[in-house]
Amino acid sequence: MKILLFGATGMIGQGVLRECLRDPRVTQVLIVGRHAAGQAHPKVRELLHQDFFDFSALEGELSGLDTCFFCLGVSSAGLDEAAYRRVTHDLALAAAGTLARLNPAMTFIYVSGAGTDGTGQGRTMWARVKGQTENALRGLPFRAVHLFRPGVIQPLSGITSRTRWYRVFYGVMGPFFPWLRRLFPGTIITTEELGRAMIRVALEGAPAAVLEARDLIALGGPPTPGVAP
Template identity: 60%
Template structure:
């Protein structure tokens, strides 16, 4: 399969990229982003693009893909709703609408978050905006859309968070997260299992469009 990856420099994106490069049935990964990756691999091709709200110049490069893993995301901390909506809803829908037109056969997987509000009417601003984004994605004419809602994510295999505070958290609590993930897989996922679950959803589908934390681990276990 040919995979398009957005957000490859983020923590989730790094893990997804690793699993794609390891997968025998992935022939090519095209990473689109503003920042160049330091990693090199025979399957990996990078497309640097500064304006993530205008993909018209790239349309000839964005065709013929089987899957898109959309791992771009920002924290809502310190943002008002208008700004967060612009960086979450607007940016995602511009990219997804373009891809749906160019690749109607594509499976589109969006990294959302545990606690997302599908009603779009709750008190939590970030959850409303994520819910609005999810609902809009489900209306696009893709082959399939899956909305991944991880909660606590443990970075593995050298994957690091770009947020220093989060990285400190993972360094201190890494052993505890490993223990919890073994004892109760519904509480913690890893960057590895998120990537494996995304690939499994493309290969075989998933029971529901919304893929919660425990579902991610189940899909990863059934990936082959």
């Protein structure tokens, strides 16, 4: 399976990339980013690209791919709706629109978020924009589109967020995660589980387009036999 990965330097993307490199069913990972992910591995190829609203210069490199894992995302804090829409909806659709044209047999997996408003009409700005983004992606002519809505994500294997206050939060909460997972089952997913869920859905599909945290935890269960530790 040949995978295209957006957001490889973020916390989610780092976790997904790690699982891709461990899984023998993934034969190639093409990373598109503004900054190098710094991952030297025989499976990995990187393309540095600055304008994420125009991928015309990369079209020759973006065909023949099986799956896209779109792990880019920003917080809505400090942004008005127009600005948040541009870096959430418009950016995702710029990439997805190009890929749908070049790879109609592709599975496109978009990391959204718990609480997203699927109607796209609600009062909460970020949830409304995320919902509109999900709906627009589902309208594109891919073989399949799956929308992942994880809740709290626990980083494992040394993975960290680039956002300072996230790092502080995870540093404080780290010792409590095992207890919280038992107390609130189906709400906290690890980066490993999320990565495995992505690979499984890409290979096998899923019973629904929208997958909430509980679904993702189930899909991202123990590694497939043969996957590196």
